[in-house]
Amino acid sequence: MASGRLQVAEQTHPIFKLQSPIAGFGTAVWSLVWKDLRIEQHTRQTLSIMVMFSLVTVVMFNFALSTELDAAREVSTGLLWATIILAGTLGLNRSLALERENQTIDAILIAPIDYRAVYLAKVISVSLFTLLLEVVLVFVFTIFFNKPFWQPAVLLVLLLGTIGYVAAGVLITSMTIQTRSREVLLPILLLPLVLPLILPAAIATAEIVSLQPEPDRIRSSLSLLLAYDLAILAVGFLSYRFVVES
């Protein structure tokens, strides 16, 4: 009798509704992203740390280059990317350390969710934080360096660069926060890994904001960015399980 009632419940109650595997995956990713956004909405820690750090960095760079204002303008695209990846390591550490501190990662891993969904959700949420930071930085750089950074093409390069950077970053950070040296190890491991991504990204950005952009150079850099994104996402998808499993 009881089992019969449960069967009825399974058929009618929305919680028992059978989802297709892809829809289930999507739901899991979405709820994990939503969770990170809610945490950020309440604590406002990750994004504020990233923004404050990058503002300090920009001022530092300006100070270092202030004798040569033209030089500062010349290298501003490189500075933009350097600031993003440095602030990005803070965001990655913060976002993943939070999961460890509160041991929420264990709960997430026990839940019947695909490991790849956990990975993808983390990539999406940290990418969102980094993109918000970049919007701020683009404004700041346009004002401080007097270059046309506010362009759709620049935003596209930023988007592609961020996805690849965060995709590598989530994978590496998930490892480093489980080691003895924790936060210290992340930049040493991650920065060399993402340099093949940052190099074309910086070249593309510099071309777009230059007075005479070369479309060929932009196109080849964009295809490199895309290739990096896809390759790193694929590696992350396949190997994330080995990184979080205990």
Next chain:
Amino acid sequence: MSISHLNRTVTILNTLAFLALLVSIATIFTYAPVERSMGNVQRIFYFHVGTAWVGSIAFFVALVAGILYLRRPQWKWDTISLSSVEVGLVFLTIATAAGSVWGKPAWNTWWEWSPRLTLITIAWLTYAAYFMLRGAIEDEEKRGRFAAVYVIVSFVTIILAYASIRIWRDIHPVVFGGTLESAQGASEGLQDIAPGLASMRMGITLTVNVVSFTLIYLAWLVNRIRLQYLKDEVATLKMRVATRLQGG
């Protein structure tokens, strides 16, 4: 693999590698012709290409061993991966140093921040960080797992780096897999190495060097694996002594 088996392999490979090194030095200095524009300095090119080649196959071997470790976590795959990265890093360093010595007369500078040279520096840093990662993890099983994942990610980024240098113009000549056009583009306004390579004797010397450096790589790899085996053996023995002493 038993220790006596390993010892025998080490002896054979050491002898072969030593002979190969003698042969390659002999071919570089006596068989290879003097290059037209650069003269005798160009002979370092054979060392440079030989060691750079070993650098890339060493990291490829590390990648394969890493993948195999993730499929089945066994001591040998982790050790092969570790040993190969270590030997590869040494060869990469030799190749960079030799390239720098070659670059001084060819480009009139020891170092140029061209895409290719920048990416080699990145590769060096990436694989040097591998040891940092290993050093920071105590648990053996976890260390092997993380190291394997890291070696895979590193290789993917290095491959992309190599792809990118095929796109950008570079001061560095393209020897393997480059089209004639890109080789010409690469060496434009610099020492032209294409006619040099076209010479048969130079090609043979290069092949001899690549083969002998591969043998040296194999010898070092097996030596390093044997060393790790002995290290682990010592650790086990120490542990046993400690337990015996504690137990009274």
